[in-house]
Amino acid sequence: MTKKDIEFDNLNFWYYYIFGFRGSDHQKELNLSDAIRDVVDIDKYVPTFKDWYNEFCPSDKADRDGLFENPKVIAGRLTEEIRFAIEFHLWETTFYLNTIYIGNLGGHFEAWFLTLKELMAFDKYEMLFLLLLPMTGVEETERELAESLVSEKLKSISMFAEQSDYIAKCIVNGLIVDNPFYTIQDIGIVSDTNHSVRNITKYPRYKEDVIELNKALETFVGK
Secondary structure (H helix, E strand, C coil), X not given: CCHHHHCCCCHHHHHHHHCCCCCEECCCCEEHHHXXXXXXXXXXXXXXXXXXXXXXXXXXXXXXXXXXCCCEEEEEECCCCCEEEEEECCCCEEEEECCEEEEEECCCCECCXXXXXXXXXXXXXXXXXXXXXXXXXXXXXXXXXXXXXXXXXXXXXXXXXXXXXXXXXXXXXXXXXXXXXXXXXXXXXECCCCCCCCCCCCCHHHHHHHHHHHHHHHHHHHC
């Protein structure tokens, strides 16, 4: 994939991508995709979505787990310390920093890896704020700031622009973590949230990866 494939005027891509986020309207008891459809005439904006999707994720080229041998990939080196990659498979999207797995959107999702402060550091690079948003954990005290930041980004996507505040609230509902991130000496930032790669208590197999990424992210965020 190229930068052109993910520009904000490619509504097919952003419809596909945003609708894969966890999120909801708690009051209406709607999941994110239904909440957005409730306020946006999706067919008006992406009338050719099915054709685009069949080309983007051709089911006949996936194995039984919905994975592709050669998936579509967005990747790049941002600094000496940080590289990123996002792989798009039929049934899941997987995320990597420095070739280290940090989570996925799919049936057995793992998310809430990045802190909001870390995500904001990625905002120096066009579109990375929204691309890495679903891997971010937002603490309750950060809710208002997160909603404002997300809404501002959504205004760049025409089909979400008029309802950006509402959609941002629904997205952030899916990013809120029950417990704040915290720091352990010699390890760095960790999480107690289930389904987070940074939860090394529940998932000790990720410990060394978390230590390595914490060092890289500390330098990256500090710049």
